[in-house]
Amino acid sequence: xxxxxxxxxxxxxxxxxxxxxxxxxxxxxxxxxxxxxxxxxxxxxxxxxxxxxxxxxxxxxxxxxxxxxxxxxxxxxxxxxxxxxxxxxxxxxxxxxxxxxxxxxxxxxxxxxxxxxxxxxxxxxxxxxxxxxxxxxxxxxxxxxxxxxxxxxxxxxxxxxxxxxxx
Ligand code: NI
Numbered sequence: 001x002x003x004x005x006x007x008x009x010x011x012x013x014x015x016x017x018x019x020x021x022x023x024x025x026x027x028x029x030x031x032x033x034x035x036x037x038x039x040x041x042x043x044x045x046x047x048x049x050x051x052x053x054x055x056x057x058x059x060x061x062x063x064x065x066x067x068x069x070x071x072x073x074x075x076x077x078x079x080x081x082x083x084x085x086x087x088x089x090x091x092x093x094x095x096x097x098x099x100x101x102x103x104x105x106x107x108x109x110x111x112x113x114x115x116x117x118x119x120x121x122x123x124x125x126x127x128x129x130x131x132x133x134x135x136x137x138x139x140x141x142x143x144x145x146x147x148x149x150x151x152x153x154x155x156x157x158x159x160x161x162x163x164x165x166x167x
Contacts, residue, residue, distance in 0.1 A: 087101065
């Protein structure tokens with residue numbers, strides 16, 4: 001197992017569109033394990049492979065309080081969505097920034113599990129937000145890109161300042 005470095009917004013590599021996984025081999029299984037370890041260590045409730053600079057369609061999520069309900073989704077696809085909710089989001093790639101984003105309230109997502117079995121998850125509330133947030137990452141989109149240009153400019157300035165302090 002290994003902790004993976006997480007890309008920080010506005011790193012241009014966060015804009016890459018991830019490719020579908022064609023075969024769930026040892027490399028993909030290791031990636032999924034390392035991503036889970038990285039997410040728990042951060043700590044966060046979700047992580048997309050894009051954020052660790054691997055441009056394959058793999059996400060891990062655990063929204064449980066007990067941190068023992070890991071979901072690993074390969075090639076997740078939103079098949080259906082409805083309703084609207086506004087939730088305050090954060091992201092491991094945008095440390096210290098939280099803002100409200102409008103998302104679908106309910107989603108149905110098709111994916112493969114680590115054994116290559118086709119699965120469907122029906123989610124609402126926080127899990128639905130998390131799925132949409134992570135699938136956005138696979139499509140090269142960070143949650144702050146749902147915000148106004150003015151807010152994005154402010155966030156970039158704030159992050160640049162943080163980076164200077166820690167450097
Ligand atoms: Ni994120």
